[in-house]
Amino acid sequence: xxxxxxxxxxxxxxxxxxxxxxEQRLVPQLTYCRDHSEFYREKFRACGVEPGDIKTLxxxxxxxxxxxxxxxxxxAQESLERDGHPFGTHLCADPKDIxxxxxxxxxxxxxxxxxxxxxxxxxxxxxxxxxxxxYNGLAYxxxxxxxFALGIYATSMSLWGLRxxxxxxxxxxxxxxxxxxxxxxxxxxxxxMATTVSLSxxxxxxxxxxxxxxxxxxxxxxxxxxxxxxxSIPEVRQRIESAYGxxxxxxxxxxxxxxxxxxxxxxxxxxxWVAPDLCTSFDDLVDPETKQPVPVVNGAxxxxxxxxxxxxxxxxxxxxxxxxxxxxxxxxxxxxxxxxRAQLIGRADDMLVVKGVxxxxxxxxxxxxxxxPQVTGEMRIxxxxxxxxxxxxxxxxxxxxxxxVDTDLEGLARRIVGAMHDQLKIRPEIQWxxxxxxxxxxxxxxxxxxxxx
Ligand SMILES: [Zn+2]
Numbered sequence: 001x002x003x004x005x006x007x008x009x010x011x012x013x014x015x016x017x018x019x020x021x022x023e024q025r026l027v028p029q030l031t032y033c034r035d036h037s038e039f040y041r042e043k044f045r046a047c048g049v050e051p052g053d054i055k056t057l058x059x060x061x062x063x064x065x066x067x068x069x070x071x072x073x074x075x076a077q078e079s080l081e082r083d084g085h086p087f088g089t090h091l092c093a094d095p096k097d098i099x100x101x102x103x104x105x106x107x108x109x110x111x112x113x114x115x116x117x118x119x120x121x122x123x124x125x126x127x128x129x130x131x132x133x134x135y136n137g138l139a140y141x142x143x144x145x146x147x148f149a150l151g152i153y154a155t156s157m158s159l160w161g162l163r164x165x166x167x168x169x170x171x172x173x174x175x176x177x178x179x180x181x182x183x184x185x186x187x188x189x190x191x192x193m194a195t196t197v198s199l200s201x202x203x204x205x206x207x208x209x210x211x212x213x214x215x216x217x218x219x220x221x222x223x224x225x226x227x228x229x230x231x232s233i234p235e236v237r238q239r240i241e242s243a244y245g246x247x248x249x250x251x252x253x254x255x256x257x258x259x260x261x262x263x264x265x266x267x268x269x270x271x272x273w274v275a276p277d278l279c280t281s282f283d284d285l286v287d288p289e290t291k292q293p294v295p296v297v298n299g300a301x302x303x304x305x306x307x308x309x310x311x312x313x314x315x316x317x318x319x320x321x322x323x324x325x326x327x328x329x330x331x332x333x334x335x336x337x338x339x340x341r342a343q344l345i346g347r348a349d350d351m352l353v354v355k356g357v358x359x360x361x362x363x364x365x366x367x368x369x370x371x372x373p374q375v376t377g378e379m380r381i382x383x384x385x386x387x388x389x390x391x392x393x394x395x396x397x398x399x400x401x402x403x404x405v406d407t408d409l410e411g412l413a414r415r416i417v418g419a420m421h422d423q424l425k426i427r428p429e430i431q432w433x434x435x436x437x438x439x440x441x442x443x444x445x446x447x448x449x450x451x452x453x
Contacts, residue, residue: 004337006128006259006275015329015338018276022283023056025309030054033315036092039075040066040317060307061284061293066318072112080110087113093313102154114255115154116314122160124310125256128275129161132261133192135274136222136249140166143190144224147172147181147199148356155227157256158194174199174356178206186211191221196356197230197240198391204243216245223248224261228353228389232268232343252344254321257281257306260342265334270341272332279316280307282327282340286320288348296340298329303348322348346388350447352381353388357425361447364396364428367419374404374412378438380449382431387448393429397449400432 004011010018030051033040043066044051054060067075067090075088085095100122102115117125138144144162146169148155162169170188172181174195182203185193193200200223207215223244230236231250240248250271251261258281260271273282285294285302294302304323308315324345331338352359361381369377375398382395404412413430421427 002336004272004274005277005339006131007277010277010339018339019057019283021277022280022309025277026054026056026060026307027052029307029309029311029315030317032312033090033092033317037090039089040092043067043317057280057283060280060318063318065286065291065305065320067316068320069112069322072114072319073110076110076112086110087116087314090316091116091313092311092315093118098313100157100160101152102156103152104154114314115157117256118312121256121312125253125259125275125278126160126164128259128278129158129253130163130165130167131161132251132253132259132274133158133162133167133194133224134165135261135272136247136264138162138165138167138192138222141168142192143168143170143188145170145172145181145185145188145190145193145195147174147193147195148227149174157253162194169194178203179210182207182210185215185218189219191219192224193220194224194226197225197228197236197389198353198355200225200240200244200248201236201391202355204240215243218244220244220246222246224251225249226251227356229344229346230389231262233389234268237268254281254304254323255306255316255319256311257308257316258304258342263332263335263337265332267334268343269332269334270326270328270343272335272337273340273342276339278308278310280309281305281321282325282342284318285325285327288322288324291320296327296329299326301326301345304342320348322351324348351388352383352390352394354390354394354426355392359390359394359424359426363424364394364420365447367423368396368398368416370419371412371416373401374408375399375416376401376435379447380438381447382449382451384451386452392426394426395431396428397431397433397438399435399438402435 034051075090076086079089080086097118099119100117101113103111103113144167150156150173159169172184204215249262253259257279259275260273284305288303304321304325306316306319325342328341350361368379378399380397417427
């Protein structure tokens with residue numbers, strides 16, 4: 001029998017039987033959360049339901065959203081002040097039982113330790129994270145060049161998955177620079193590479209300079225790319241696949257949930273959700289504006305809402321992710337995968353992604369405004385392609401004030417770029433325009449100049 005799911009027992013189940021399995025796990029998880037977290041206890045109280053009332057997925061969908069990133073950050077602030085740890089008031093385990101923790105790459109505000117696990121959590125999800133890579137052929141002993149910002153960042157979680165299937169990660173911190181990455185690619189002869197879309201593109205141009213050969217000569221069998229919309233864009237995919245001479249795969253596991261990857265299909269057919277027994281993410285969509293439920297039918301588009309089904313340390317209940325996804329409920333036309341598949345469409349807000357780093361226009365504006373009165377503070381982010389993904393450098397149009405002389409502009413730009421790099425990890429390209437030339441609106445001044453429309 002063909003294996004599709006991380007838990008092979010699911011392969012024998014119909015979609016309806018998988019729903020039943022999820023539903024069996026709802027009451028125990030929700031009860032656990034209420035019993036171990038004041039935050040969740042208050043949420044249940046506020047909507048007047050008991051965990052025991054939530055017996056079906058429809059019951060769950062009918063519940064209001066409990067949490068989003070902003071709420072999570074408030075919870076973290078509260079637990080930091082009151083309990084002396086940053087894991088939030090939704091933490092359900094004793095802080096001393098935390099076995100692994102990681103933050104999202106958020107660039108504004110307090111980092112949130114969304115990826116916080118007990119040992120049991122890691123043992124539960126690691127095989128699913130591993131199977132996700134194995135789905136397209138990665139096997140025992142295969143070396144994987146693993147390039148992300150490592151350490152406390154969430155992407156490091158995937159290393160547990162790779163090790164669980166006895167893959168051999170060669171983990172290189174992205175901050176080490178392209179030369180080191182390419183040298184490791186050359187000498188360790190990895191079969192696969194896991195990294196971001198933009199970094200994989202960046203290395204295409206760098207390889208001939210650093211190694212004297214093309215990336216296509218490195219012999220990769222596949223690239224696992226995450227963190228950005230890109231694999232689903234045909235031009236991007238064509239460009240990367242033809243340069244490397246192999247298939248690229250889109251994968252993710254937001255907050256350690258919705259563990260999914262694309263298959264070997266020549267056209268994009270969505271990330272295959274290989275562990276539906278661990279959460280309800282592709283089964284609970286809401287309208288991003290109203291937060292009202294969106295029926296999960298083939299092709300449905302909505303904001304993904306996560307509810308954990310087997311999580312100890314930091315379970316999420318009715319967590320609106322801000323990720324807008326399109327979900328397919330029909331089997332994959334290429335590989336026959338019988339579960340749900342999804343494509344990330346974008347973010348509910350205006351987030352941009354530059355070289356794998358999440359950038360918020362408001363944060364850019366804040367840095368720019370720190371340079372008044374030499375700048376007026378008016379700005380536009382110039383987008384050549386549809387966001388969120390921006391091929392670096394990010395282009396910024398800034399208004400110079402009347403008091404800055406031409407000869408000072410270069411130094412001013414350099415200082416602004418330096419501040420952007422320090423605070424936001426980007427090096428934008430600055431284009432000066434005269435004071436008053438960017439149109440202001442009495443309502444909401446646009447942040448973007450969209451050249452792709
Ligand atoms: Zn497939």
